[in-house]
Amino acid sequence: AQKITQTQPGMFVQEKEAVTLDCTYDTSDQSYGLFWYKQPSSGEMIFLIYQGSYDEQNATEGRYSLNFQKARKSANLVISASQLGDSAMYFCASVPGNTGNQFYFGTGTSLTVIP
């Protein structure tokens, strides 16, 4: 099994500033995938960004980037130029490469963007 740890239950950030949401993972698998999701108050889970364990470059998707430090087993999400619409819960998740079936989720971080 894989374990995902998100140590920040709640975070605040000023509008237009950057914010980093922490995620560490614990796995013995060599091959795995890491995902970040956003969940607004409406409840739907929105896929943001993916990083593969063998990817050498950090993933980026628009204002989202993933600070992947494999040796430290961390996959922090960086949101640049925060907007009010970024206020939401954010979940980090991993999937092992051997089966690709079960996703393992962290407990989430609630981000509030302050005008």
Added chain:
Amino acid sequence: DVKVTQSSRYLVKRTGEKVFLECVQDMDHENMFWYRQDPGLGLRLIYFSYDVKMKEKGDIPEGYSVSREKKERFSLILESASTNQTSMYLCASRDRDRGLTDTQYFGPGTRLTVL
């Protein structure tokens, strides 16, 4: 676009009732999942299915069962609802053959209250 629908957004049931939560996806995905989400606990996997009539227990299957008679439909059943099953239930689907990079696609969630 992948679409995952769930039969109800909000549901109120009484203790002891049999409850059916239905999930339908329209992208011919082999893998389907049921999670429950509780504050501070993140998403926890109840059951998943990797093919019609196939199912695997997740981390918290007790008190739940599932049914997958057709590829597009995955049902979660609470045989005798209890108050500790009050929660948000999320269904997801995923393409089995696209490797690690493919995300899970989530439905809008069902907020179940058991009185």
